[in-house]
């Protein structure tokens with residue numbers, strides 16, 4: 142009987158393995174498919190490589206903002222080759238690490254449960270004292286749309302394109318859809334977005350969301366609250382039919398490709414959890430403790446994208462690591478997640494949500510004060526020619542403790558980290574205002590939002 146069996150070797154499973162092997166040699170990790178992680182192969186890294194070319198081009202196309210004119214020549218086949226070249230660099234680094242692990246620790250195959258302490262892989266059974274389930278997720282499928290064959294892309298296939306198409310319909314407006322749609326637009330693709338919701342990406346604050354939509358509406362054709370009624374392949378084109386929300390007319394566009402970015406589906410169903418308890422067949426409503434990721438009271442922990450409301454890489458790795466500590470100390474399950482929530486969308490400018498979102502605070506009827514700063518005339522942002530968007534910071538109206546922030550400004554990733562680290566330190570408004578702010582920097586805009594919150598709290602004293 143193994144001490145721990147880890148199922149899935151993505152960011153969460155690899156992190157769990159590396160933590161487990163420090164404590165015991167009696168472990169097994171099982172993975173189906175490539176061992177180079179979703180993040181490196183088809184997720185974080187190739188998407189950021191594409192976005193970095195797109196952002197450079199967008200900067201060059203907006204050089205007139207800083208008084209320069211230039212003639213640009215773009216060959217998107219070079220862009221896509223670079224994406225794959227560095228994607229391969231990142232995946233081979235992961236594989237090199239995995240290849241250095243002991244062979245007796247690794248099995249290729251699809252694992253599923255037979256009972257609470259036994260799994261089956263390749264017709265063999267294995268038992269363990271505890272399990273870490275890190276099976277991740279895959280792009281949501283739509284069989285009807287799949288009839289257009291290879292003209293239907295997902296984030297799993299888009300990075301394989303030799304060159305970018307002239308036009309694309311992106312279905313979805315979540316983080317992945319937003320990043321890819323905007324990057325493709327900046328690289329010269331005519332992009333139309335169809336979104337079931339009326340939101341772009343993760344911002345929940347009406348003010349920040351309207352700043353995002355104002356900017357996106359200038360670049361992309363967006364049909365909110367609209368899902369295509371049909372996709373049909375016609376020679377070199379895909380005909381996308383939809384009902385126009387404003388006039389209720391049936392309309393259509395012709396595009397070269399369609400990107401299905403409507404979300405991701407957990408791969409937990411492959412594990413046959415119902416063989417542990419029949420109620421576990423309802424994989425969307427499993428009794429999982431959010432802070433430890435423990436399944437009911439079993440020595441079983443479900444980590445990473447397989448069961449989460451925050452499908453991000455650093456959380457997956459973090460959960461993988463702490464679940465090992467909890468497996469080893471079981472039945473004492475004390476190691477809890479303490480990271481404040483942090484999500485970043487690498488749009489241009491970037492969108493970030495840190496700590497509690499505006500909506501979460503509203504829904505909880507929390508008494509909070511919102512400090513706002515616009516970046517349209519923020520000093521540093523204007524110097525950079527990137528004076529778009531704004532920042533909202535949220536403070537408890539009584540204790541003045543920092544609760545969260547929503548950000549849509551250039552380089553939001555850095556402000557988001559500052560705020561996430563401040564949240565970890567349980568910083569309050571006065572402490573944040575007492576920090577140094579170099580001039581001229583984007584951080585000064587953060588201070589403006591803090592001062593806005595301060596003046597409201599002072600006047601309500």
Ligand SMILES: Cc1cc2nc3c(=O)[nH]c(=O)nc-3n(C[C@H](O)[C@H](O)[C@H](O)COP(=O)(O)OP(=O)(O)OC[C@H]3O[C@@H](n4cnc5c(N)ncnc54)[C@H](O)[C@@H]3O)c2cc1C
Nearest residue numbers: 149151152153173179184185252276277445446452453454
């Ligand atoms: C396009 C895109 C962009 C992204 N960008 C970012 C970003 O910028 N920043 C960020 O933080 N996050 C980003 N993410 C999310 C990030 O990639 C995920 O949070 C992370 O990869 C999740 O890791 P994981 O270990 O849970 O799953 P995975 O890495 O998917 O690993 C799961 C593994 O389990 C295997 N498996 C499944 N079922 C079984 C079974 N029954 N038996 C054995 N093995 C099984 C799978 O085949 C897979 O190898 C992005 C994702 C995508 C798709």
